[in-house]
Amino acid sequence: MSATSVFPEFEVVPAVDVQDGEVVQLVQGERGTEKRYGEPVEAAERWIDAGARSLHLVDLDGAFEGERRNAEAIDAVVDAVSVPTQLGGGIRTADDAIDLLERGVDRVILGTAAVETPEIVGEISEEHPESVVVSLDAKEGEVVVEGWTEGAGVSPAEAAERYEDLGAAAILFTNVDVEGRLEGVDPDPVRDLVEATSIPIVASGGVATLDDVRTLEEAGAAAVVVGSALYEGNFTLEEAQAAVGND
Template identity: 35%
Template structure:
């Protein structure tokens, strides 16, 4: 399992939210470039980035900054937030980003995912963001009537090979990942699963390792100091 540090960008700053609530925005680092370097120096191979302004507004807002970090950080970067068409996907993939995360369009316009997989293959990740098992979109503002495992099965059927699953209720709360829903998801599809939301410490990392999933995204736990990133990386891939 890989430890995947996270950098969320809002208004050009490195921030964190609680449960996706934009009213809880908190700046957690002075410089996203230095933050990315610290993750690389700790041994991270992957970096997860989110354009929070893009997620909310439905269009790329911090793309230049994100691409500049992706080109310079020396890690494999995936990015999500505001990616709603093939042009946006192509822009990121041509400018230093390794994979793109599609969330809202998987719910509202799945044809874009179908076309994206056809054009870009395993460069496409689908982000499944759920509250009480039900998928949400548009920066976690809009609800849906789609259960998270149903969306995963639909997306796997069109060729998606990796999912990032976020339990919104746990995101940024340091209360532990939703192991039950993650295990159900892992058993429902054969695609790679990346856990997001709730990771607090090495105990959570060990619990996730027992699920045999691809990776765990860690954000607030690193910034708050409850998770020692080098130790976590050594535990999982060292």
């Protein structure tokens, strides 16, 4: 993967997923499986102190319910940090996305909205270039939406090509089959996406070891989002960065 202005080099991005105002991690995106990790600003500052170059923020309640539910908690994170942030969950309109970008979020992540109204990607990108990351979450090779509860009838590779043409800055690919289970990654879908599009692929889901981080880099991903493995102490952010030569 060539360097881009979005991810100039391979990056390990800590996740700050927020539910009911707290940082949580879910198993395979299912409510009721969450493990809690405290206050969002504290978590964000912890990762920045550890060397994070950017943060991945998600309003999980927003992802499930279709509108932002943790705006106050996430706004507090954006206000508190100086590194770039990308935010997803409950962003359903171009106006919502543009408002977030103008308030300090660096990139918005669109999932359901991009699937249901693809032109929204171009509308936002025209006003804010390189600001839209399209989230392609997949179960058994099919893109899923509405908090991972409904199939969209298209493969991630087919969808990625479409969004590249519409101006997406990157694709966030979450393999729901392995998400949150700490059982390792499947690099094949990532390779397929890298081959299907020239924009950066950000991989997410299943990272349990430093070998998983290396595997995703070798598969061609431009970055990897890591949640449970960092929160559970499987490895440190510093170790992950060193594993891919970013120490």
